[in-house]
Amino acid sequence: MENIIAQLAWRNVWRNKRRTVLTFLTIMVGGAMIIFINSIAKGGHDQMIEDAVALNTGHIQIHEKGFWENQTIDYAFQLSPELNQRLEENPHVTGHSRRIQAGGLLSFRDNTRGIFIQGIDPEMEKQVSNLHEKIMPGGRFLRSDDTTQVVIGSTLAKNIGARVNDTFAMISQGFDGSIAAERLTIVGLFKSGNPEYDREVVLMPLSQARSTFTMMNYIHTLAIRLDEAAHLNMVKDDIVRFTSKSETQLEVMGWDELMPELVQFIVMDDISGYIFDFILFLVVAFGILNTIQMSVFERTREFGVMLSIGTRPQQISAMILMESVYIALIGIILAIGFGYAISLYFEINPIDYSKFSEEIAVWGISTTLYPAKTTFINIAMTSLFTFLLAVLFSIFPARRAAKLNPIQAIRKL
Amino acid sequence: MNIIELENVYKNYETHGNIIPALRGVNLQIAKGEFAALAGPSGSGKTTLLNIIGGLDQPTSGSVTVGNTRLNQLSKKAISDLRLRKIGFVFQAYNLIPVLTAIENVEYVLLLQGINKKDRLTRSKDVLREVGLEKEMYRPPHELSGGQQQRVAVARAIVSSPDIVLADEPTANLDQKTGAHLLAMMRELNLREHITFLFSTHDPMVMEHSKRLINLIDGRIVSDEIHSKP
């Protein structure tokens, strides 16, 4: 009996068991839905980012300052051994790959196409991107000993009517302004799922690209892959600090800057998720409000008696607030349990979005399995909001009960 | 020594612009140890008078003194405190907090006063024994009969040794026999513990057993008789 207000509140919670249980269910289902929806969104977004990053961009890219904006061959830099070492030593960097990039023209039989040439080190590139896993049957990825062998996008091959073992002519401009021309032989076709890549990209060995474009030791891009997207800023900051003293001004860009459309998509998706969350929060809050409101209404006389024997009005409102705190806390615990359980189920059994693969393929998102991902922040925020809304919505009935006139309240039977 | 003193108390209620006079110049003194009944037809102002004495309602004019305290000048909090320590209330029915057992209902008042657990329990058991409920102490109100509930209410009203117990038709919801029992018990407490009682009633039996009968009609005291028989 020591804390009588809390004890009264606790017993009042269990007074109308059916109503209380219904309220718990409302909070449980509503809260669990919120946790689940957020987990699905989070898992989906993470997967999209991973896919997009794995396809080509990597988590971080280093260029000479101005390259990203201008995208011309002139913006090139040399990877210093120190930076190379620094990256090798960083435990969060799982791979980094040097790239030479240039636009060019392809000509095969009667066909001419604009292409995007990417010179890569076949072995190093495997640690950064996964194009090597997207080679169509009948072809192969580049090897270290390849020279004028290339891998091209499947759509490009189809458009020009070329197949594996065909040879085409490529013309472009070298780093020194000279003409860069080469006859290249297709050894494989890739199908990344990203229409733009599949239509334009030609992969050639870095060593060959060096001589074709007279790049010497210069590269356009150093693409870096991390163990986790979450470490982006940490690694990025380290690189920025490390390279700030270098002679050439460099730009260090994260995947979010490299793929702003993806970020935008995620933001938009988050917003629609928040709207949904908001509606669910309101449903939960009104469920609690309704319960508290009804139970307060039914107990008018009781409050009148309590007031007339010396209970202070603030004690009455404290009791009502405590009731909603108890209801909210129990509901939240159930919601966390239930929400976590369904999220976990869909983490183990990812949702298959293969029906929508066309729409999301834009970012090279070829994965159609999206595992849910439940984060601490998701659960914490859902719980906190539910709790705050529950308390906020009970302030009104609690205050009304405290303002009761005891004689009028006692008249009510 | 007077526990209660009312001087020229008026009470008007206003509803929809109409003024309803509930009390019209009530003068009343109640001394310590009295066992007094307020009688009068429905609407004569009995409840209004008890509420004003208990500080639940304020008079339109006139002065009300309980113990040594003039209620007119007190803050809400002070009046609430006065009700907690100096005045016991018993209403017609549904007096108890439903989620508390009989003993907890009694203990509640002491708890609000900040009395320690040991004293609370001793005192609560004592008064419940006095009202004859030692066996029913740990039952919740819904497992008690109407008469037993009223006894718990009386126990709660007297547990903090108030100056006066105000009871508004305490027997109205009880049958004749149970009502008589309750009244006899209150009278016993009055004699044994010298607790002052003022209760309102319609019941001729109750009026008969009171030591003093105050008759109200239309908000005025029309007679005030001391009954000599015990």
Ligand SMILES: Nc1ncnc2c1ncn2[C@@H]1O[C@H](COP(=O)(O)OP(=O)(O)OP(=O)(O)O)[C@@H](O)[C@H]1O
């Ligand atoms: N809150 C109120 N608003 C308006 N009028 C009221 C209010 N309370 C009481 N009255 C009026 O004041 C008068 C006295 O009422 P009161 O309840 O004191 O009578 P009573 O003697 O207790 O009657 P009963 O025996 O029926 O309980 C009545 O005319 C009643 O209608």
Ligand SMILES: [Mg+2]
């Ligand atoms: Mg009355």
